[in-house]
Amino acid sequence: MLAESLALSAVLFTIGVVGVLTRRNAIILFMCVELMLNAVNLSFVALSKLYGATGQVFVIFVMTVAAAEAAVGLAIIIAIFRHRQTVHLDDINLLKG
């Protein structure tokens, strides 16, 4: 099932990239990044059957970093929304508020 897992991982990663490139809602963009991280986790787990449990250890690290990233990113989105009343990325085009 290694080949199928890697193919599924690639498909999910591609769908995540398509989402990042096409969507304009900042929160959905973040969710697409989470989907890409999940796809990478799947290939880590699939390859850990061949190369030992280190891949699963790495998945735990990826999940922790994803949690930290989601917390900080969503806090930034809340701050932007409080400032501009929108999370639409086309409306957020100034570095200086």
Add this chain to the structure above:
Amino acid sequence: MDNTFHPLFYGFHFYLFGLIAIASAILFVTRKSPVAAALWLINVMFCLAVLYVMLDAQFIGAIQVLVYAGAIMVVFLFVVMLLNLGQPDDLADIRGTGPRLAAGAVGLAILAEVMVLARSRIQGEYAPAAAVELLVPAADAVGGVIAPVAGPLFREHLLAFELTSILLLAAIVGAVVIGKKQGPADAR
């Protein structure tokens, strides 16, 4: 039923949950409402948890459900609802009879499958003849599925583990500071 490995059964479910994951991911990137998108993404994560379990990574499957589908997506949904981004007309729809029947059928099918698997597992491993020796395998299985992950995590990767905890602390503090409403004292 014996407790041996069934390649056809395994392969069928691997492809089934893989296809559900792809379909849910496509629905996720095409939904307009952030709430619907988040729920489809949770579906993808549950399918991936199933695949992790099938790939002999049961602990990763459990924390996938607990941490990703449970905690991280709840934070996303919380922010979506805090910012009031979901369209009420999308949220208020109550599905008709067809989807309800389909959902019931899927639930019954999965329940039947779980019961068949549980019965075969009980009769194969813990048949009455083997029930006396049940304590010995249970004692042997103290490490279980977590030991292969915990060993490298707390030996070779201990420094990375500690650094990750510092990263989490910094992220918590940063999120609180960024998300805090600015009071009249420091409003600029």
